[in-house]
Amino acid sequence: xxxxxxxxxxxxxTAFAVxxxxxxxxxxxxxxxxxxxxxxxxxxxANVQAAAIKAMQEGRTGYCPNGGIPQLREILAEDxxxxxxxxxxxxxxxxxxxxxxxxxxxxxxxxNPGDEVLYPNPGYPIYESQIEFHGGKAVPYGFxxxxxxxxxxxDMLESRITPRSRLLVLxxxxxxTGAECSMAELEKxxxxxxxHDLWVLCDEAYFDIRYQGRSKSLVSLxxxxxxxxxxxxxxxKFAMTGWRLGATIGPKEIIDVIxxxxxxxxxxxxxxxQYAAIEGLTGDLTExxxxxxxxxxxxxxxxxxxxxxEGIKCLRxxxxxxxxxxxxxxxxxxxxxxxxxxxxxxxxxxxxxxxTRLHFxxxxxxEDQYYIRLAYSGINTPEIEKGLGKLKxxxxx
Ligand code: PLP
Numbered sequence: 001x002x003x004x005x006x007x008x009x010x011x012x013x014t015a016f017a018v019x020x021x022x023x024x025x026x027x028x029x030x031x032x033x034x035x036x037x038x039x040x041x042x043x044x045x046a047n048v049q050a051a052a053i054k055a056m057q058e059g060r061t062g063y064c065p066n067g068g069i070p071q072l073r074e075i076l077a078e079d080x081x082x083x084x085x086x087x088x089x090x091x092x093x094x095x096x097x098x099x100x101x102x103x104x105x106x107x108x109x110x111x112n113p114g115d116e117v118l119y120p121n122p123g124y125p126i127y128e129s130q131i132e133f134h135g136g137k138a139v140p141y142g143f144x145x146x147x148x149x150x151x152x153x154x155d156m157l158e159s160r161i162t163p164r165s166r167l168l169v170l171x172x173x174x175x176x177t178g179a180e181c182s183m184a185e186l187e188k189x190x191x192x193x194x195x196h197d198l199w200v201l202c203d204e205a206y207f208d209i210r211y212q213g214r215s216k217s218l219v220s221l222x223x224x225x226x227x228x229x230x231x232x233x234x235x236x237k238f239a240m241t242g243w244r245l246g247a248t249i250g251p252k253e254i255i256d257v258i259x260x261x262x263x264x265x266x267x268x269x270x271x272x273x274q275y276a277a278i279e280g281l282t283g284d285l286t287e288x289x290x291x292x293x294x295x296x297x298x299x300x301x302x303x304x305x306x307x308x309x310e311g312i313k314c315l316r317x318x319x320x321x322x323x324x325x326x327x328x329x330x331x332x333x334x335x336x337x338x339x340x341x342x343x344x345x346x347x348x349x350x351x352x353x354x355x356t357r358l359h360f361x362x363x364x365x366x367e368d369q370y371y372i373r374l375a376y377s378g379i380n381t382p383e384i385e386k387g388l389g390k391l392k393x394x395x396x397x
């Protein structure tokens with residue numbers, strides 16, 4: 001069979017491969033401590049579930065408008081506008097089956113073959129995959145480890161802008177580092193966007209997964225609302241990863257194009273689930289808040305244990321459910337100096353399963369520090385304690 005040439009350029013989310021390895025190890029009768037996948041082992045709030053069931057029973061099971069049901073588009077426009085201090089209406093919203101479809105639809109709408117796209121690396125691997133699949137040139141920018149937070153290397157970002165640069169991907173709050181842009185970083189990025197006439201994909205999948213303070217958005221800065229497309233998802237905040245519901249949010253002229261892509265790709269997002277999303281946005285938030293409280297407890301426990309391990313240094317991000325500890329010293333100590341042998345040996349010896357820097361884009365030239373990613377969204381506190389306790393014993397002995 002001769003596949004289309006573009007398939008050779010399609011990447012993947014290699015975290016799923018780590019999941020498969022962990023599952024195979026567990027199938028041999030071994031205990032696994034799953035820190036690899038950004039999925040939640042928490043239930044969708046009961047009121048959200050009930051709204052979906054009610055809508056289904058009431059017959060909301062046929063096709064619905066391609067851009068989503070008007071009630072949800074209106075409520076989401078109000079909600080997103082209030083949180084970001086901008087003014088969107090339903091015409092700025094295209095409902096999607098998840099957050100992820102916004103990534104490819106953004107590139108299909110705005111990128112021509114050969115256009116350069118600046119994207120975060122380490123970062124969510126689907127950006128690199130989709131840029132290259134659609135014939136663009138993926139140009140990475142990196143992060144600097146600060147005292148309290150990872151920061152975008154804005155000097156690197158600026159130095160990589162060329163006359164062919166057309167798009168920028170900004171994932172604030174970030175997977176995998178947990179990085180959150182300061183106001184100064186956002187202002188610098190807005191300045192570059194204006195100066196170089198860029199369009200921005202603002203991946204805000206984790207906007208509402210935060211434990212203190214308030215999330216900021218690039219769209220709140222002057223002129224940005226006309227240049228930014230937001231990736232919004234219900235997956236994380238209502239523990240709805242498997243339901244598949246999200247939205248693309250941006251200027252009407254682009255949203256109209258995105259809705260035309262919806263018509264071509266999936267006709268519409270799941271009809272009755274959109275009523276569940278309305279309940280999530282307007283109904284009782286007790287259980288949604290409990291999800292955050294549970295995640296915060298897990299974060300604190302994991303960070304405390306990690307920082308107690310010789311050769312590991314872990315920041316405590318206020319948002320996302322990821323940790324990106326620097327494990328350079330620990331790897332040296334164990335003599336396992338390449339990522340794959342460290343990851344596989346730790347799995348074999350302790351059952352602790354995680355992703356490494358290699359799962360988040362091709363490493364940049366000159367990187368000399370080693371990082372792994374621990375997701376604490378799918379593991380309870382007693383298991384965090386046991387698993388990371390085993391990791392500590394393995395590294396220190
Ligand atoms: N963007 C980032 C940064 C993510 O980490 C994820 C999921 O892990 C997504 C987008 C996709 O979200 P969804 O599961 O809603 O498609």
